[in-house]
Amino acid sequence: MTINNHPTLLLTDTLSATLKKRTIVLAVTGSIAAVRTIELARELVRHGATVRAVMSQAAQGIIHNDALHYATGHPVITRITGAVEHVEYCGGEGTADLLLVAPCTANTISKMSLGIDDTPTTTFATTAIGSGIPVLVVPAMHGSMYDHLAVRENIGKLINMGVLLMDPLIDEKTAKMTANEDIVLEVQRILGDGSLGGKRVLITGGGTMERIDAIRVLTNRSSGRTGVELAREAYRRGADVTLVHPRRQGLYGITEVEAVSAKDMTNSVLDEIGKGCDLFISSAAISDYTIEPVDHKIKSGKEALTLTLRPAPKMLQDIRKKYPGLDIIGFKAEASVDKDELIESAKELMVKYGLSMVVANDVGEGGMGTPDNTVLILDSSGSETGPVTGDKQVIAGAVLDKFIEVNG
Secondary structure (H helix, E strand, O other), X not given: OOOOOOHHHHHOOOOOOOOOOXXXXXXXXXXXXXXXXXXXXXXXHHOOOEEEEEEOHHHHOOOOHHHHHHHHOOOOEOOOOOOOHHHHXXXXXXXXXXXXXXXXXXXXXXXXXXXXXXXXXXXXXXXHHHHOXXXXXXXXXXXXXXXXXHHHHHHHHHHHOOOEEOOOEEEOOEEEOOOHHHHHHHHHHXXXXXXXXXXXXXXEOOEOOEEOOOOOEEOOOOOOHHHHHHHHHHHHOOOEEEEEEOOOOOOOOOEEEEOOOHHHHHHHHHHHXXXXXXXXXXXXXXXXXXXXXXXXXXXXXXXXXOOOOEEOOOHHHHHHHHOOOOEEEEEEEEOOOOHHHHHHHHHHHHHHHOOOEEEEEEHHHOOOOOOEEEEEEEEOOOOEEEEEEEEHHHHHHHHHHHHHHHHO
8 A cells, every 4th residue: 555645745634624535636728827726736735635636738738747746745647547547536436526627728618518528637527527526617718718609608508517617707808717715615615514505694794984074984993804704604514695894805606795884784784684594693893883974074183073972773683673583693792801701791692682692702812803813602502612712714614613503
């Protein structure tokens, strides 16, 4: 038995174990975007995947197969041999969990749609489609090629066959390969447990802003990272996700609704829940106070300026009144309190609004506006999880793990 001690494999699971024990065949075709597959392969490894690369001859004209050997930790398949590699990985009893064709040229798309397998990559594709193994295609080509009627028809044929396709990024008259981060996210969704499949999850994130004048606002230190990571984690688990936050970021796979003030956010959330919602996660740092703004700029240079604040709308109160049966996860932040006081504050919030769970943290010691956090997670039965410490993705995973554990 040969033991693979390739140094790249030391990266396995260093970011997460979401792809642990999953084998992904990365089929690389002759687009200049092939240069990005070296880092793409390593990102998949960092999330636990075993990656086996297969390259067309055209792809080998852009990057050397040794580069992908280095990136995956395994020899690259550049031709079909007596080992019948396409059957070994993508046949009916194959070991691959997913065939990822990235980048995929117009030529390869058309061949795949017609069952033409005259390169190692198309041979793998024909075998995978015939075997029912998930196939994810990530196009990359010139814009005029992507707009060609025959190419669009062939894309449609692939979709009708059950092939999954990520829309390219249209920029500089080019259909560019989707960002590696988004490809990894989609792979995680395809190969994930689907624990939130069929569910619509609505999330709020970021710090709201209350306008004072034409320039100034009242806000807080929230970065919005927690909301973004909760949205990505829910998407990974198969949910249909909408994120309501102050600024759209172009997040892949997630519907973004822009809401700047506390009033805007409350109205947007109520509107979105009205469209159907299975779980609402209120992670935004919503302003407790607002102000009647003026349209002009308040002149500077005054010795003192008095602002009159009034209470902002209580979003959870409005939601609970209108939707008494909705599962809601709330967030409670306190500053420089002991653990008992933090827990008591979280329980009060839970009882007041009938929440399914509360995520509590002491922002006096970090967490707001920082990449990582330490939180306690409480559910309605009184069970306490934590403290959970890590980056915001780790926190998001722990929150949804707890919700699924309690709610089945």
